[in-house]
Every structure is written in C-alpha cells, then in structure tokens.
Amino acid sequence: MPIGAISKSKFRRVLRSLGFVEDESRDHVYLEYYYRGKKIAETKVSHGGDHDISKRLLSYILRDQIHLTKQEFENAINGELSAEDYLIILKKKGLTD
Amino acid sequence: MPETTVSFPIDVWKKAKAKEDLQAWLLSMQPELEKELQKFDEQPLRYELSSIDCPKQHIPVLLEFSDDESDTEIIALVPQYGLFASGKSKEEAKKNLLASMREDHLRLESQKSILGKQLLLKLEFLEKLF
Numbered sequence: 100m101p102i103g104a105i106s107k108s109k110f111r112r113v114l115r116s117l118g119f120v121e122d123e124s125r126d127h128v129y130l131e132y133y134y135r136g137k138k139i140a141e142t143k144v145s146h147g148g149d150h151d152i153s154k155r156l157l158s159y160i161l162r163d164q165i166h167l168t169k170q171e172f173e174n175a176i177n178g179e180l181s182a183e184d185y186l187i188i189l190k191k192k193g194l195t196d
Numbered sequence: 197m198p199e200t201t202v203s204f205p206i207d208v209w210k211k212a213k214a215k216e217d218l219q220a221w222l223l224s225m226q227p228e229l230e231k232e233l234q235k236f237d238e239q240p241l242r243y244e245l246s247s248i249d250c251p252k253q254h255i256p257v258l259l260e261f262s263d264d265e266s267d268t269e270i271i272a273l274v275p276q277y278g279l280f281a282s283g284k285s286k287e288e289a290k291k292n293l294l295a296s297m298r299e300d301h302l303r304l305e306s307q308k309s310i311l312g313k314q315l316l317l318k319l320e321f322l323e324k325l326f
Contacts, residue, residue, distance in 0.1 A: 139312040142278075151267050155241075155260065155264070163278035185294055194314055 102173050104151040107144045113175050114142070114165070118182040134186065134195045140165060166192055212256070240264070246272070249292050250297070250325035257293060259286055277318050301326045 111121065111130065119130040121142075132140040142164040144152065152160070161167045167175070174180040175184060189195050208217075229235050240263040260271040272289035273280035274297075281296045282287030301322040304315060311319060 124299075124303075129303070133310075134312070136310060137312045138307060138310050138315055141315060153267075153282065155262065155267070155269060155271060156280070159271070159273065159280045163280070165274070165310075194312065196313065 102157070102169055102176065103154045105157060105176075106151050109176075110144065110152055110157075113172070116178075116182065117175055117180070117185040132189075134189070137195075139189060139194055166194060214256075227267050244286075246286065246290065246293050248272075255325065257290065259289065274321075277321050279318070296324060298326060305320065 114130045115121070117132070119132050122129040122131060123146075127143040127145055129141060129143045131138055142160050146186065157172075158169070161169060161172050165172070167185075169190065171180055175185070186195070233240045242261045242263060244259045244261070245256055246259050247254055255274065257272050257274055260273065262269070264314070267282060269282050270284070270286055270289040271280055272286075272293040274293070279293065279297055279300070281289060281292035283292050292315075302320040304311060304322065308319060
C-alpha cells in the first residue's frame with residue numbers, strides 16, 4: 100500500500116530503526132544520522148501538535164533530507180529495510196565519502 | 197514506487213539570475229513535470245515562483261499547491277538544499293521557511309566541523325543568506 104501521511108511518532112520510530120539519533124531543541128526534535136563521526140543526514144519534526152507529516156511534505160523529506168525513495172521508506176515502515184541496508188543506500192549515493 | 201516529485205537541477209538554480217529565469221525553465225519543463233505527476237501521483241500539483249527576503253539576499257522560492265480541494269497545504273521550498281516548510285497560506289509557508297532556514301543556519305554553523313558534504317553544502321548556501 101502506498102504511503103500517505105504519517106504520524107510524527109511513527110516517523111521518528113522508523114528513522115530510529117535506520118540508525119538516526121534524536122536531539123531535542125526548544126521547537127523541534129532533530130533526527131540525525133552519523134557515520135564515522137560525520138553527520139550525513141538530518142531532518143526535524145516540530146514538537147507537539149497533532150498534525151501528521153503530510154504525504155507531500157514527506158516526499159521532500161525523503162528525497163532531500165533522508166535520501167530514500169518512497170518504496171525504500173515503505174520497506175523501512177514494514178521492517179524490511181534495516182540500518183545496514185540504509186547505510187548501503189547512503190554509500191551507493193556517495194553521501195558517506 | 198518511483199518518486200513523485202521532480203528535481204530542480206542545481207545548475208539551473210545556480211545559473212538563474214532572476215526568478216524569470218527559473219520561470220522559463222519551469223515552463224520549458226512543464227510537459228514533463230505534468231507527465232511525471234500524472235503517472236505517479238493521483239494528486240495533481242501546481243507550482244508558482246515567489247521570493248523571500250533573507251538578511252543578506254532576496255531569494256526565489258518555489259510554492260507548491262495541490263489541485264485537490266481537500267489538500268490546502270502550501271509548501272514553500274528552495275530546491276536541492278532540503279529547505280522547505282509548509283503553511284496554510286503562501287505567506288505562512290514562506291514565513292515558516294524563513295524561520296526554518298534561520299534555525300538550520302544556526303544549528304549547522306555550530307556543528308560545522310562534523311558535517312558531511314551534503315550538509316556542508318547546505319550550510320554554505322545558508323551562510324550567503326544569513
């Protein structure tokens with residue numbers, strides 16, 4: 100089933116499963132991905148509010164910040180994309196150099 | 197499923213001297229853009245060029261709208277740098293984007309020594325604005 104909007108809590112849970120760590124600021128929760136001491140990827144979600152992350156906003160987060168296709172993210176939601184798989188994807192895209 | 201958004205090439209963005217240049221590129225790409233969106237997404241999208249005032253520069257931004265009446269979200273974005281924010285109106289989306297970029301600038305600047313190349317590029321872009 101194609102992904103649509105996603106709750107912030109589910110989004111954070113999926114990203115943590117891929118190896119992202121959280122850092123809370125006053126207004127946002129930052130989700131950061133580190134490799135060999137370098138921060139490779141980062142996104143953020145606002146504190147509070149009941150709003151989900153919309154499908155369109157999620158498209159930009161995945162493409163420009165997380166570097167995953169929708170299919171890959173869907174696989175991560177379903178537990179079919181591991182942290183190891185994610186690192187391989189980042190390496191293939193040359194983002195860990 | 198393939199991506200449903202279409203990249204704004206960095207060379208087009210860098211070479212553009214005015215928003216008219218970007219407008220021209222968008223118009224030239226419109227048939228392909230519409231084809232992509234119709235193929236991969238049930239939700240047709242429209243784009244409009246606008247701009248925001250940053251302390252050091254006035255920069256063009258792209259506004260994205262949905263033609264779906266139930267989707268009133270407007271997304272303001274600077275393509276390629278992972279800079280975007282949404283709002284219920286054009287002004288709110290642009291205001292949120294400016295606030296988000298300012299926050300990103302401060303945060304990335306304080307972490308400069310540990311940034312990977314993608315985030316360093318983002319910081320370099322933000323340093324020209326703030």
